[in-house]
Amino acid sequence: MWSFFARDPVKDFAYELLPDSQEKSGIWTLHRGKRKTTGEPVSVFVYEVAQGTEQQTQLAKAAFKRMKTLRHPNILAYVDGLETEKSLYLVTEQVTPLAVHLKARAEKGGVGELEISWGLHQIVKALSFLINDCHLLHNNLGIWAVFVDRAGEWKLGALDHVVPEQGDPSGVSLPAPKAVYPDMEKYDPPEMSNSSGEKWAGEVWRLGCLIWEVFNGPLPRTSSLRSLGKIPKVLVPHYCELVGANPRTRPNPARFLQNCRAPGGFLSNSFVESNLFLEEIQIKEPAEKQQFFQDLSDNLDSFPEDFCKHKVLPQLLTAFEFGNAGAVVLTPLFKVGKFLSAEEYQQKIIPVIVKMFSSTDRAMRIRLLQQMEQFIQYLNEAAVNSQIFPHVVHGFTDTNPAIREQTVKSMLLLAPKLNETNLNQELMRHFARLQARDEQGPIRCNTTVCLGKIASYLNAGTRQRVLISAFSRATKDPFPASRSAGVLGFAATHNYYSVTEIAARILPTLCAVTVDPDKSVRDQAFKAIKSFLSKLETVSEDPSKLAEIEKDVASCAQPAGASSSWAGWAVTGMSSLTSKLIRNAPGTEGVTGTEGGGPAANATSPTTPPSASDGAPFSSLTQASRSSTSMVKEGQGQSSAGEEGVRLASEYNWDSTTKGASQNDLFASVSQRNTATTMSLTFWFYFHLGLSKAELSKKKREERRKELEAKRAERKAAKGPLKLGARKLD
Template sequence: MDYLRSFGSAAVSTLVQKSGLNLPFSLGPKVYSCETFWNLYDATKRDDGSLVSVFEYDLTNPLNKSTIPLARNSLRKLRSIRHPDVLRFIDVVESDSAICIMTERVRPLPLALSGSSSKAAHEREDWLLWGLHRISVALTFLNDSASSTHGNVRPNAIFITPSGEWKLGGFEVLSNPKDDISVIYNMGGLIPDAMACAPPEVKKGGWSVLKEYPVSAADGYALGLLLHAVFNPTHPSPPTAQPPHPPPQPSSRGAIPSSIFPSFKKLLNPNAKSRLSPKNLLDIGMAESGGEGCGFFVHNRLVKVCAGLDGFNLSSESDKASFLRTLRDSASSFPPEFASYRILPCIVSALEFGGASAATIVPLVLQFGKNVVPDEYSTIIIAPLVKLFASPDRGTRIALLDNLPEFAEKLDKKTVVDKVWPNLQTGFTDTVAVIREATVRAIVLLSPKLSDRILNNELLRHLARLQSDPESSIRTNTCVLIGRLGPVLGYNTKRKVLVPAFSMALKDPFVHARVAGVMAFMATAECFEVEDVAGRVVPAIVGATLDKEKLVRDQAFKAVELFVKRLEIHASTMVNAPSTTKFASLINYLLAAGHSNNRRGRERSTQPSRCFHASWPCQFSDGRSSGSHRMGCLVTR
């Protein structure tokens, strides 16, 4: 209750106190006092936490008693009219003290206009024309499909969504001549400053005179005044708005684009029967050709993008590819709010249908996502992408995996464990090799966010299977991945898994897999106990020093040197540690032992292709020299 008293109105607080209602929203700060006697608040929907707006009409205010029928008319019309360009109704709470209408989150056009002054001139013009296009569509629907007159078209009756879209509201006097209660004819003058948007015929004969004219007559004139107001917000109303209503002159154009100025003059025609209607304006603006003064809507880039988004799923693949190229090439030029709340939801939704476009759409989502504020990135970008991991479409899966480096850091551990991993692991057993390999590469990025249970059990079982994969590149990458995972595995897991896994890679017929096995041993050098180094690691690597490929041999000698040096350091700390000279004999002994193990079970050649002999002086522990000792031949075919 204190929250409501701090931020809400007295009417809302009284509503809760007297009625005991459980409001479906949490009221936030007051945003605006609308000219049409509504107070606008930011709010949060209780059941899902989504952002909404609340329009509050105080029924207890004595000044509002005469306009209560208008408030109820607005509620009735808003509740019944559903159109993409009309303010979206969600819920309402009514009592004896107030009417609270909950809608989508919006802010009034006057506030948005003041905030758009910092935009570049061409960006602001594009946004204004796009907005006027949407209002023209909404008015055309009301005039033609609903056979109604809005009667209150002005900046305060238009609201802007977070995406920058214009939505028509202000339905206080919206009337159909066939309605039993057509409030515009009897109560149109009760709206504050009603004559500001009234056409000449109303100023001469009152609101009831509209019965004699087309339902679009008043709205067409008000649309012309709105056009002037948004392009010239600091200018007074054009002279044509006052008697004797002279036609607009070129000198009054101000910032109105020259392309739409001819239509602007026709909207303000004092003759109602010859006046341009919102539908006429829409037709002229959407005409591809027709000479000067046409096409000002159809060539607007925001209008074109919205049309492309709305029809994307029904377009051919070639049209989709062309549209996506257009988005990609002009991504940086769109207003941030338009990209975040209008383009992104549409192209993410398109991914649910899969197809060849996924490879283009996912990078595009991430490209537009760079403009999203950090607080909203997880909601707008991460949540939809994570959801797509459950898609059975392979094109979508490979697109997500290929672009994972762009958003992996933004994933939290809980999301990876609970939502990504259960779907991602199916890629290890996919019948398409590209998916299996991309899944292996993805684990490198996600491994820091996997739980110990997944790392030491589920993941290693998948990798053990992939070490025998038919694709050599997958076997190689699997070995590389195990090498990278080595330091974070559990102690017992390291001792059981690493040596067998890397030793298996050393026997792989693919040269780069064998190289990966040697390098994996080196990358995980600190993971092995010194006893394992001497008894298991070095003997496993020594055989690779005589590999048929020089690339493997060179790397194997480096690995042997690395591990033997570690043994040497450890041995120097032992009691009666051998001298460096005596330790050299140990190196050669281990090399010989490794070679012997490598050739065990194979038939020895009687004609060696190459022999390496090594001689070294030996010493006993008491310091006596044994002279020269000759090592047997290391043979490779």
């Protein structure tokens, strides 16, 4: 009666089987399943008592008991189980039979030798553990007894026939595999079971059969073992030892592993070495971990994709989170990230990247900036504005020029995701300071280039206030490439200016550049002037075209990618300076001659300028620092983001050409560097001699001192000598 009210234990089981996922595995049926509470994927081996014989039921119960007690990294991991009168449920980690895995990989181009080498290493290690440590015999080793997890790791299973080497103390004997499956006889060694060979002789014979089937497919008959087929040459001698006719000469699994791990052996390669290191990474020294992650980047391209996703990636994340691995994990982390889907990238990589941006490690920050292109598409705007940009802007005021430059270049990728405040106020504030005050010519040049490239993302008010003033300042920069970038900036953003601004502000600025000491800059200026003049002529001849020409002047900020029609105008100038950013003597910026003759080293030969209705670029600005000669040494410390005298961009009057504008303009507070209109003739002379700023200042102080001494001498001569007893009135 009570059995009527009893609940079915299968319904209360914590795991459920997924439909249409069964596959035969010996006496068991393998199902894909999941945990009911968390959805964690698992594999469930099911044995139905009613469908099996008494011998098979005995084997199933023995395997169930053995799986609970055997624990080893290379043996199929037991998770949970359920035993009822009708069936047995054996829950393990999620795996796939090796035969199914090899078939699936063959359809995609086959399994590489690296993957097979590590898989065989794992199976031999598991077999050695059973024989040498547990004193057990597997008795059922074959391709059907090997399973593969999602990371590509091979696991030894099918423990149905495992028995102690001296026999079961209880006297219960399990049937041999060939007694249950007659076709298994071809895998038995040629000697009799009671021969005087070593205890592992039969096990390593079946290991040889497994190796043959991995490379050549199903074994048709025992005699086929003599045909090597596709077995690699370096493995042949060791394989022949396994399937030797004399059982006494067959090596112990531990010795076989040692022989194959010798230099030049089949199991001696970077993939096996990397796996072995990862297994012991928790006990390795920090220096060893650093070296390992550095070398790992070069090897990842040849490693299996599943291994990278499910074994390398967790170790990289753990090394960063708990191991203080630092910037060295970034390169392999982004390489592995290429194998992830967008959803997986968001879950696993993005949280780590966001945390990395808050790091004070300079090597970490500069590598993040250099490799931003690899992960920028996965960052949402909220994370960029609230968690990433506030940390990135510190790079604008860093004492290390390389970090400042990389920060500027990163704005090309971040600008489309920045909100109104960060883009039109905060970023413009830092750009203004860099363009006016930075001591590095290449950084000033790149700031101008970047401003031109992100102009389409700025709102109309910011464009009208910033662009003309910023590009005009660039045309007066002592660094030739910066002047060229200023001219090209006008050209690339020509559609954002009204005809009034062109006539009153832009053309006068460009005309001044036509007498630039550098011919390349002059050539760019002439072409820009012709382009803008063609606009004015078009409107003069047909005033009805004014609306069409000025249609973009008050346009709203464009979405990401909308400015791609001219996006190549200075790409090289923004991407070539990381490894070439050089610290010059400050005075050398004023020397107009550069390597290759002027800024030709920094700008390629100009292309045709855009017409009145054409948005094509004028030319491509290239390396802006090729004339430099000594590498920048990384500075110490980091300056604060807030600097005295720097205000929000909205508080500046960027238009310094209007009356009274100089009082509120950030650029106006910074004296113009080495321009012909503000320097004395003496200073201009020394400037062209290539003297440094320190030497120029020293010369000026000496001249000033001589002038003061001369004036004192004149005053003394005019007053004459003092008389004895007279008071000095001055």
